[in-house]
Amino acid sequence: MEVVRRFMMLDINPERYPEMEISFNEISEHEDKVSETKVTFPKEFWLNLVETLNQVSNDMGGDDPVRSGFNLISQRIMAEIKAEDRRLKFKEAYESFADFVIETSKRADLDNVRKGQIIHDMASQLKLEA
DSSP states (O other): OOOOEEEEEEEOOGGGTTEEEEEEEEEOSSOEEEEEEEEEOOHHHHHHHHHHHHHHHHHHOTTOHHHHHHHHHHHHHHHHHHHHHHHHHTHHHHHHHHHHHHHHHHOTTSOHHHHHHHHHHHHHHHTOOO
């Protein structure tokens, strides 16, 4: 009789939001079969994950390194969600600004200092800040 063990691993890396890597391992007496894939989860999933991490962290109490890790992961996920929301909100402005920068850079009638000044002035008008 062959013994088969299976397990799945989720690789949660906030910097890859909204993607997560999933590994499925099937271990038998004769071979180990590993399947990996990247899956995009919706924002609601990530928000629920943050809520769950915070809840588990609060329930743990004390100054446990795992608790600190959960808090750090939930903070990083929220930072990535906010950054993605900002990118989507200002996507059109960023794209038009990028086009403006390309067109300004191509102008042969201006020196680099003047090009930089024009680009800076446009960024100030659009209030594009890091």
